[in-house]
Amino acid sequence: MRAAVLSDGRMIVRDDLPEPVPGPGQVLVEVKACGICGSDLHFATHGADMLAASADLEGMPDMDIDLAGDVYMGHEFSAEILDAGPGTEAPAAGTLVTSVPVLISPGGIDAIVYSNTTVGGYAEKMLLSAPLLLPVPNGLSAAHAALTEPMAVGLHAVNASRIEPGEAALVVGCGPVGIAIIAALNLRGVKTIVASDFSPTRRALATTMGAHLTLDPAADSPFHQCQPAVVFEAVGAPGVIDDILRRAPAGIRLVVAGVCMQPDTVHPFYAVTKQINIQFVFGYDPTEFANSLRAIAEGEIDVAPMITGTVDLDGVGTAFDELSSPDRHCKILVTP
Amino acid sequence: MRAAVLSDGRMIVRDDLPEPVPGPGQVLVEVKACGICGSDLHFATHGADMLAASADLEGMPDMDIDLAGDVYMGHEFSAEILDAGPGTEAPAAGTLVTSVPVLISPGGIDAIVYSNTTVGGYAEKMLLSAPLLLPVPNGLSAAHAALTEPMAVGLHAVNASRIEPGEAALVVGCGPVGIAIIAALNLRGVKTIVASDFSPTRRALATTMGAHLTLDPAADSPFHQCQPAVVFEAVGAPGVIDDILRRAPAGIRLVVAGVCMQPDTVHPFYAVTKQINIQFVFGYDPTEFANSLRAIAEGEIDVAPMITGTVDLDGVGTAFDELSSPDRHCKILVTP
Numbered sequence: 001m002r003a004a005v006l007s008d009g010r011m012i013v014r015d016d017l018p019e020p021v022p023g024p025g026q027v028l029v030e031v032k033a034c035g036i037c038g039s040d041l042h043f044a045t046h047g048a049d050m051l052a053a054s055a056d057l058e059g060m061p062d063m064d065i066d067l068a069g070d071v072y073m074g075h076e077f078s079a080e081i082l083d084a085g086p087g088t089e090a091p092a093a094g095t096l097v098t099s100v101p102v103l104i105s106p107g108g109i110d111a112i113v114y115s116n117t118t119v120g121g122y123a124e125k126m127l128l129s130a131p132l133l134l135p136v137p138n139g140l141s142a143a144h145a146a147l148t149e150p151m152a153v154g155l156h157a158v159n160a161s162r163i164e165p166g167e168a169a170l171v172v173g174c175g176p177v178g179i180a181i182i183a184a185l186n187l188r189g190v191k192t193i194v195a196s197d198f199s200p201t202r203r204a205l206a207t208t209m210g211a212h213l214t215l216d217p218a219a220d221s222p223f224h225q226c227q228p229a230v231v232f233e234a235v236g237a238p239g240v241i242d243d244i245l246r247r248a249p250a251g252i253r254l255v256v257a258g259v260c261m262q263p264d265t266v267h268p269f270y271a272v273t274k275q276i277n278i279q280f281v282f283g284y285d286p287t288e289f290a291n292s293l294r295a296i297a298e299g300e301i302d303v304a305p306m307i308t309g310t311v312d313l314d315g316v317g318t319a320f321d322e323l324s325s326p327d328r329h330c331k332i333l334v335t336p
Numbered sequence: 337m338r339a340a341v342l343s344d345g346r347m348i349v350r351d352d353l354p355e356p357v358p359g360p361g362q363v364l365v366e367v368k369a370c371g372i373c374g375s376d377l378h379f380a381t382h383g384a385d386m387l388a389a390s391a392d393l394e395g396m397p398d399m400d401i402d403l404a405g406d407v408y409m410g411h412e413f414s415a416e417i418l419d420a421g422p423g424t425e426a427p428a429a430g431t432l433v434t435s436v437p438v439l440i441s442p443g444g445i446d447a448i449v450y451s452n453t454t455v456g457g458y459a460e461k462m463l464l465s466a467p468l469l470l471p472v473p474n475g476l477s478a479a480h481a482a483l484t485e486p487m488a489v490g491l492h493a494v495n496a497s498r499i500e501p502g503e504a505a506l507v508v509g510c511g512p513v514g515i516a517i518i519a520a521l522n523l524r525g526v527k528t529i530v531a532s533d534f535s536p537t538r539r540a541l542a543t544t545m546g547a548h549l550t551l552d553p554a555a556d557s558p559f560h561q562c563q564p565a566v567v568f569e570a571v572g573a574p575g576v577i578d579d580i581l582r583r584a585p586a587g588i589r590l591v592v593a594g595v596c597m598q599p600d601t602v603h604p605f606y607a608v609t610k611q612i613n614i615q616f617v618f619g620y621d622p623t624e625f626a627n628s629l630r631a632i633a634e635g636e637i638d639v640a641p642m643i644t645g646t647v648d649l650d651g652v653g654t655a656f657d658e659l660s661s662p663d664r665h666c667k668i669l670v671t672p
Contacts, residue, residue, distance in 0.1 A: 053605045058559065059585045060609055160611075223394065241604065249395045260604040268577065268596040269389045271616040273396055275496075278614040280607040 002336070003123030004316035006044055006071040006114075011122075011317040014070065020119055020127045022085035025104060027128050032096065032142035034121030034334045035076035035150060036319055038175060038236075039259060043073070043114055044320060046261045053261065066116055074121030074334065075101035075113045078136060078145035079128065088130050096136040097128070098148050100289050104129040121146075122316055124336045134290060138297040143310070143333055145293065147303040150331065152292035154180025156284035157257040158188055163230045168192035170228035171211070172244065174202035176306065176331055177257050178234035179209050183301045186210030196222040199326045208305045223247040233258050241278075242266045250274040257281050306330045338672070339459030340652035342380055342407040342450075347458075347653040350406065356455055356463045358421035361440060363464050368432065368478035370457030370670045371412035371486060372655055374511060374572075375595060379409070379450055380656060382597045389597065402452055410457030410670065411437035411449045414472060414481035415464065424466050432472040433464070434484050436625050440465040457482075458652055460672045470626060474633040479646070479669055481629065483639040486667065488628035490516025492620035493593040494524055499566045504528035506564035507547070508580065510538035512642065512667055513593050514570035515545050519637045522546030532558040535662045544641045559583040569594050577614075578602045586610040593617050642666045 001019050004011050022028045043050060047067055054063045065071060078098045084090040091097060101112035101120070110118045112126070119126045136145040158181060163169060169185050171178045174197035185193045186209070195206035196215045203214035215222045227249050233240055236258025242265060244254060254276055271278070284292070295301045309332040311319045319332045337355050340347050358364045379386060383403050390399045401407060414434045420426040427433060437448035437456070446454045448462070455462045472481040494517060499505060505521050507514045510533035521529045522545070531542035532551045539550035551558045563585050569576055572594025578601060580590060590612055607614070620628070631637045645668040647655045655668045 050605070053603060054609075056582060057606055057609060058557075058583045221394075236604075246392060247394045256604060256608065258604075259608050263601050264604050265599050266602055267389060268572075268592060268594075268600050268616070269386070270393055271614075272592065272595050272618050273390075273393060274616070275618050276616050278607075278616075280604070280610070280612050280614075282608050282611050 001124040002313050003072065003119060004313045006073060009044060011044065011320050013313050019125055022083060022088070022127055023105065024085050025088055025130050026085040027081055027088065027090045027130050027133065028083040028125060029079035029097065029128055030082050030125055031077055031079045031121050031123060031336045033078050033146035034074040035146050036323060036332045036334060037076055037150065038177065040073045041320055041323055042259065042261060049261050063114070065114055069116045072115050072118060072120045072123065073113070074123070076146055076149040077121030078142040079126065082125070084130065090130040091133060091135050096142055096145065097133045098136060098145050098293060099128045099132045099134060100286055101149065102129060102132060103127055122313065122334055122336070134293055136293070136297065140297045143307060144296055144303050146333055147296060147306065147331065148289065148293040150176050151180045151183060151296060151301060151303065152284040152289045153177060153257070154184040155288045155292050157181050157232060157255050157281045158184040159288065160279050160281045161230050161232070161253060161255045163188065163190055165189040165191055167229035168194065168226060169230050169232065170222055170226055171195045171232045171234060172222070172240065173197060173233070173235035173258060174206045175234065175326065178232070179205060179306060179330060181232045181234055181257065182206055182209045182211050187295060187300055194222065194226045194228065201327045205305060205330055221247050223249070228252060230255065236260045238262050238264045245270040245276060248274065248276070253277045253279065255279050255281055307333055310335055312336065337460040338649050339408065339455060340649045340670070342409060345380060347380065347656050349649050355461055358419060358424070358463055359441065360421050361424055361466050362421040363417050363424065363426045363466050363469065364419040364461060365415035365433065365464050366418055366461055367413055367415045367457050367459060367672045369414050369482035370410040371482050372659060372668045372670060373412055373486065374513065376409045377656055377659055378595065378597060385597050399450070401450055405452045408451050408454060408456045408459065409449070410459070412482055412485040413457030414478040415462065418461070420466065426466040427469060427471050432478055432481065433469045434472060434481050434629060435464045435468045435470060436622055437485065438465060438468060439463055458649065458670055458672070470629055472629070472633065476633045479643060480632055480639050482669055483632060483642065483667065484625065484629040486512050487516045487519060487632060487637060487639065488620040488625045489513055489593070490520040491624045491628050493517050493568060493591050493617045494520040495624065496615050496617045497566050497589060497591045499524065499526055501525040501527055503565035504530065504562060505566045505568065506558055506562055507531045507568045507570060508558070508576065509533060509569070509571035509594060510542040511570060511662065514568070515541060515642060515666060517568045517570055517593065518542055518545045518547050523631060523636055530558065530562045530564065537663045541641060541666055557583050559585070564588060566591065572596045574598050574600045581606040581612060584610070584612065589613045589615065591615050591617055643669055646671055648672065
């Protein structure tokens with residue numbers, strides 16, 4: 001079978017990969033759509049940094065990945081069931097499903113994110129865990145179902161913020177994570193959603209997805225134009241957290257959803273003086289993932305405006321390049 | 337009257353200062369005891385940095401202080417009432433009081449912390465605000481009443497942490513702030529209080545004040561020896577926050593009570609991966625201040641072991657020097 005893999009920092013296509021064989025509790029699926037995540041771009045560029053930081057980190061499992069080998073990626077997928085492993089109860093063949101990107105094997109639990117062995121969604125076929133499968137309801141398309149995962153990231157960030165509808169929110173950065181946060185804030189009934197981004201295209205998408213006011217930080221500090229109770233950092237670049245600490249009103253809650261891979265400089269004095277709370281967030285829990293699918297399938301969140309491109313496996317490398325320009329794309333789907 | 341003032345980075349005594357005159361709503365008091373706070377030492381050394389950081393900071397009032405002039409300090413005081421301003425209702429002369437370090441004047445509200453004009457507790461006499469006075473109850477000594485303020489800092493940090501008695505706490509740094517946190521954790525009924533400091537003297541005091549286990553971080557990482565739910569950072573030096581993010585278990589709540597004045601380097605990746613919450617804290621509210629006085633006066637917190645020295649105004653400069661050595665002192669009181 002075919003798959004796009006990360007090889008020596010570039011996405012290339014392998015034509016002759018063995019088809020995965022489902023074990024007990026697993027299903028073989030045909031990938032219908034898989035979104036390209038910003039973290040995949042990050043990993044392609046800064047994978048060595050991430051692995052080094054991960055190795056330094058105590059209290060978390062190691063990321064056991066060899067960058068000299070092919071790396072499978074793709075964790076925002078929808079897929080159709082082809083076959084089930086021995087003695088495995090699963091939805092019927094042909095059922096469209098999605099799942100949290102986790103594969104349960106006799107050897108343990110593997111994240112379907114970056115791996116030398118566990119195939120992800122940038123492939124014709126992959127394995128999923130039968131107990132984790134969520135059938136896609138309401139005739140939702142495979143393309144829209146593939147947005148379940150990134151929208152769950154926004155839902156989790158907003159849940160972690162404990163924001164109340166009457167509290168004003170500022171979302172800094174309107175890439176896919178910022179947009180998912182805006183959609184989740186809107187779903188929660190937050191009455192003042194302000195979004196900030198340098199790109200006019202992204203600001204327009206923010207408005208479409210539920211922002212009540214958009215700001216260009218090149219024109220003036222967002223904090224001169226709004227007084228948020230909760231700030232969502234969805235950029236993930238060095239310097240952004242410190243800039244928020246310096247400019248934000250006292251007492252804000254800052255939710256950091258961007259993933260800055262590099263060391264970053266902050267002034268603790270700013271945060272202490274203002275008694276700021278910072279909640280760092282990552283991923284989502286299975287309930288949030290299921291709620292994300294439900295909200296999309298029931299039309300509470302319309303993800304259609306986020307999909308700005310579709311490519312086949314041969315187009316993944318070019319798509320990675322194009323996504324580095326924020327003005328052109330939000331989410332590109334791979335349809336293997 | 338006499339006062340110890342910061343002049344050109346050193347504490348010196350002025351002998352010929354005019355006695356302050358209480359206005360309406362103010363009282364003139366004779367200072368009985370005033371603790372030397374680590375923040376005063378910091379300001380003496382890094383005052384210019386703090387003023388520069390404060391000037392950069394948006395959303396907070398400016399610190400309008402001229403380091404070329406004398407700076408009054410001393411915000412951990414108890415005092416005896418001498419006289420009240422015109423038409424001012426106040427406790428009788430001779431009453432021992434304490435107060436949050438704030439002076440209300442016709443011109444506005446001034447912090448009694450660092451000022452070129454508002455005299456603090458390193459002086460024979462000072463002004464206080466009648467509505468903010470708390471008479472010292474239960475015959476509590478002036479020396480112990482002066483600990484109300486630093487113990488309120490610990491109470492506030494612990495309240496902000498929302499720690500439950502069954503959650504394990506690790507206190508990193510056993511200077512006066514760490515010790516106040518340990519006392520407040522003990523008062524809250526927290527069943528596992530672990531304290532970490534390089535100094536054996538400070539570790540012994542931590543045990544006296546309520547720590548159940550003390551650790552020397554030079555021997556091994558505290559996180560190899562305990563699994564706290566809540567970590568209190570009470571050091572305030574560069575690098576400590578990042579070290580905690582790197583070593584702590586996933587999901588901890590980190591309360592930053594230390595005040596690092598310099599820029600600091602952190603890896604947001606560590607905090608994101610572990611979904612850490614950081615609550616930066618500062619000061620206390622008036623209720624916490626009153627509760628601190630009550631807890632000391634009712635014997636719930638015994639502050640006696642914290643007082644390791646007493647000096648008069650002429651000894652303030654030497655006391656500042658001695659406090660830089662953690663092995664000798666916790667709290668030195670000035671008795672003008």
